[in-house]
Amino acid sequence: MKKILIVDDESLIREGLEMALKMEGYTVEGAGNGREALETLLWFKPDVIITDIIMPEKDGIELVLNVRRHDKRTRIIAISGGGRISANDHLKMANQLGANTILAKPFSIHDLLTEIEN
Amino acid sequence: MSHTRESIQNLAEENARLKSELAALRRKHETEAVIWEMNHYREILGLLPLAYIEADTSMRVLYLNSVANSLSGYGDADIDEGLYLNQVILNDQGLETNFNEALTGKRKTLTPYRLTRKDGTSISCMVLSVPRNILGKVEGIAILVVDISKEIEVADELRRSEDRFRQFAQLLPQTVFEIDLEGNFLFLNDYSYQMFGYKKTDNIGTAFSMMAEEDRPQILQDMKMNLSGVPSPGHEYMAIRKDGSRMPVLEYSVPVFQNGKPVGFRGFIIDITGRKEAERQLFESEEKYRTLTDQLPLGIYRTSVSGRILFANPALSKILGFRSIEELMEVPSIVFYVNPGLRNSLLAEGKGRKHARTAEYPVRRKDGAIIWVRDTFRIHSNDMGEIEYLDGILEDFTEKKLLQEKLKQSQKLEALGTLAGGIAHDFNNLLMTTQLYTELALKKLDSSSFEANNLNKVIATQAKAKKLIEEILLFSRPEKKDKQEIQILQATKEIAEQLIASKPANIDIQISLKHSGTVEISNLELERILTNLCNNAFRAMPEGGTLTLKLKPARPSDDIVKIRPAGCNQQWVELSVSDTGIGMDNQTLERIFDPFFTTREVKEGTGLGLAIVHKIVEQCQGEILVHSLPGKGTIFSVFLPAVIDKTENEEDIDCG
Numbered sequence: 214m215k216k217i218l219i220v221d222d223e224s225l226i227r228e229g230l231e232m233a234l235k236m237e238g239y240t241v242e243g244a245g246n247g248r249e250a251l252e253t254l255l256w257f258k259p260d261v262i263i264t265d266i267i268m269p270e271k272d273g274i275e276l277v278l279n280v281r282r283h284d285k286r287t288r289i290i291a292i293s294g295g296g297r298i299s300a301n302d303h304l305k306m307a308n309q310l311g312a313n314t315i316l317a318k319p320f321s322i323h324d325l326l327t328e329i330e331n
Numbered sequence: 332m333s334h335t336r337e338s339i340q341n342l343a344e345e346n347a348r349l350k351s352e353l354a355a356l357r358r359k360h361e362t363e364a365v366i367w368e369m370n371h372y373r374e375i376l377g378l379l380p381l382a383y384i385e386a387d388t389s390m391r392v393l394y395l396n397s398v399a400n401s402l403s404g405y406g407d408a409d410i411d412e413g414l415y416l417n418q419v420i421l422n423d424q425g426l427e428t429n430f431n432e433a434l435t436g437k438r439k440t441l442t443p444y445r446l447t448r449k450d451g452t453s454i455s456c457m458v459l460s461v462p463r464n465i466l467g468k469v470e471g472i473a474i475l476v477v478d479i480s481k482e483i484e485v486a487d488e489l490r491r492s493e494d495r496f497r498q499f500a501q502l503l504p505q506t507v508f509e510i511d512l513e514g515n516f517l518f519l520n521d522y523s524y525q526m527f528g529y530k531k532t533d534n535i536g537t538a539f540s541m542m543a544e545e546d547r548p549q550i551l552q553d554m555k556m557n558l559s560g561v562p563s564p565g566h567e568y569m570a571i572r573k574d575g576s577r578m579p580v581l582e583y584s585v586p587v588f589q590n591g592k593p594v595g596f597r598g599f600i601i602d603i604t605g606r607k608e609a610e611r612q613l614f615e616s617e618e619k620y621r622t623l624t625d626q627l628p629l630g631i632y633r634t635s636v637s638g639r640i641l642f643a644n645p646a647l648s649k650i651l652g653f654r655s656i657e658e659l660m661e662v663p664s665i666v667f668y669v670n671p672g673l674r675n676s677l678l679a680e681g682k683g684r685k686h687a688r689t690a691e692y693p694v695r696r697k698d699g700a701i702i703w704v705r706d707t708f709r710i711h712s713n714d715m716g717e718i719e720y721l722d723g724i725l726e727d728f729t730e731k732k733l734l735q736e737k738l739k740q741s742q743k744l745e746a747l748g749t750l751a752g753g754i755a756h757d758f759n760n761l762l763m764t765t766q767l768y769t770e771l772a773l774k775k776l777d778s779s780s781f782e783a784n785n786l787n788k789v790i791a792t793q794a795k796a797k798k799l800i801e802e803i804l805l806f807s808r809p810e811k812k813d814k815q816e817i818q819i820l821q822a823t824k825e826i827a828e829q830l831i832a833s834k835p836a837n838i839d840i841q842i843s844l845k846h847s848g849t850v851e852i853s854n855l856e857l858e859r860i861l862t863n864l865c866n867n868a869f870r871a872m873p874e875g876g877t878l879t880l881k882l883k884p885a886r887p888s889d890d891i892v893k894i895r896p897a898g899c900n901q902q903w904v905e906l907s908v909s910d911t912g913i914g915m916d917n918q919t920l921e922r923i924f925d926p927f928f929t930t931r932e933v934k935e936g937t938g939l940g941l942a943i944v945h946k947i948v949e950q951c952q953g954e955i956l957v958h959s960l961p962g963k964g965t966i967f968s969v970f971l972p973a974v975i976d977k978t979e980n981e982e983d984i985d986c987g
Contacts, residue, residue, distance in 0.1 A: 229768055
């Protein structure tokens with residue numbers, strides 16, 4: 214089964230998603246921001262990274278940039294509740310910078326699973 | 332001898348006596364003759380209508396004839412008591428006079444004196460005095476007194492009158508003249524010299540030489556007319572001053588006749604340089620204001636209390652839709668007020684106020700169209716406080732009002748967008764959490780269980796919440812994105828097909844789509860516009876009805892040209908959705924584009940549908956117009972800027 218890294222500063226969302234994906238049989242690790250995610254990536258080699266965009270310390274955009282610098286293979290799904298000024302600009306930016314797909318919050322577990330297996 | 336001597340002596344004595352008697356007799360005779368003669372003269376003189384007075388050498392009055400008696404008031408009794416001439420006749424300065432000169436007979440001419448009456452009053456008189464010679468001896472003087480008081484009075488009056496008019500003539504700050512028929516001046520008042528720039532000592536020439544050469548034939552002509560008895564209304568000529576400068580004047584004159592023959596003219600000349608200048612300025616000023624009022628894009632009017640139009644400028648007739656001012660002025664102003672009572676209430680409010688007031692109200696043009704005007708008016712009342720007339724300036728601010736309303740709408744949406752953008756992120760994260768845990772809970776439940784059933788309702792509500800956030804976020808998009816030029820006919824056709832599929836059974840849809848070129852809009856936006864408008868139309872017809880969807884190029888006669896006159900070179904596409912539903916009143920119409928304004932139950936809609944349509948149309952730089960009649964239906968017309976491509980040959984679509 215695929216290994217998945219979930220990056221979100223909202224612990225309720227992060228833990229909920231972990232729970233849902235583990236129930237589906239995936240190996241899941243969580244990180245609270247981009248910096249934690251990069252640390253986790255050092256020992257956990259995920260097949261899929263699901264990352265929020267707006268986060269403290271290191272945000273999702275930076276994370277995508279860092280990962281894509283030497284890793285074109287790992288699938289990245291950017292998720293976001295929308296920008297504070299405009300709706301989906303951050304998601305689109307993430308998409309342009311290397312995220313494979315984007316999901317606007319709120320989304321259903323089913324939508325996420327579809328994207329993981331795509 | 333002694334006897335002879337005695338006789339001779341006696342004879343001589345007798346002779347002497349006789350001689351003396353004879354002399355006495357002669358004297359007596361002579362005296363009687365003189366007295367007779369004197370009395371005879373006195374009788375004759377008594378008949379004269381002149382006063383006759385005699386005095387002796389000591390100037391004691393001896394005799395007054397009846398005229399002198401009645402003129403002076405003195406009588407015989409006064410003579411007997413002793414009346415002296417210098418009591419009665421005073422010199423013309425009123426002083427006593429010495430008549431001794433008269434005794435010598437030197438003064439024979441008529442000399443002015445004053446006669447003092449017994450009552451103390453005096454009159455002017457002329458006196459002729461002669462010495463009275465009686466038997467070769469001057470015995471006194473005789474004087475004739477002519478009463479000239481009346482003549483003096485008349486002469487004085489004449490002199491005073493002449494003085495008066497002469498003074499008037501001198502005082503007049505205009506030229507006063509009298510000329511003979513050759514134009515030589517017989518009289519000129521002092522001001523004339525000043526007016527024509529001459530010194531008093533200068534030779535001023537003739538009346539003709541003072542006038543401009545080109546006017547002289549006319550002057551001669553006018554003089555002839557004047558002499559022939561045609562009254563002169565006053566003539567305007569050009570006069571020439573000493574220094575050669577020209578001066579417009581107005582001349583009034585009357586002919587002077589002597590013994591029935593014309594001898595000249597009398598009149599005056601008024602310098603009208605100031606008046607001419609004022610006239611010129613007035614003309615220029617009138618011209619200026621007339622040009623202003625004619626060119627001004629503001630309507631100017633004056634109306635009577637009853638509403639009759641007393642004055643109007645071309646702009647007013649244009650604003651109110653008339654071909655000419657004359658046509659407009661035949662109509663009473665009250666017919667223009669949409670609210671017929673408004674004029675009277677404005678009059679009542681403005682009465683007695685000194686300052687102009689401004690009111691904004693709708694008026695009905697000649698063609699029936701309603702426009703909004705801003706009226707700045709002032710009421711003029713007479714001293715009694717009664718309204719005389721109303722002056723005002725009318726501005727058609729329909730366009731401005733629309734812009735104001737649009738601006739207000741945009742500001743509302745912008746504020747909402749800012750707010751929405753601010754909360755959307757957090758709100759979506761909250762929704763994500765509730766959605767996630769609801770789904771997790773559902774995973775352990777039998778899908779037909781009571782809990783699963785209830786939790787599914789939470790999921791459904793979440794979906795609605797998500798849609799609401801999405802719609803709110805549409806406002807926070809500051810710039811046009813994803814816009815593309817689309818063939819609006821094809822795009823509309825595809826959307827219309829979906830609509831037909833989802834329409835309620837009791838509603839008919841009429842579709843008429845004409846080739847309209849391309850429009851810069853995204854498919855999604857076009858879909859949002861049409862879905863919102865059509866869904867509203869469906870809901871407006873709960874009892875069924877007809878929805879008509881039309882797409883066509885807008886003609887210049889359409890409403891769009893009225894609100895966007897600047898864009899008359901712009902091609903427009905009109906997309907309209909009309910229904911035969913319940914319609915809307917004005918209050919509702921005013922608010923339909925407000926976010927969260929809805930006439931429906933809360934659960935049915937977000938109240939954002941039309942606000943979104945408005946926002947999209949605005950972003951496309953289009954316009955949206957609504958006409959609605961309660962009970963009849965509503966029509967929404969969306970005008971979008973178009974690029975009409977005439978080379979393309981697309982098929983028009985009409986279907987029921």
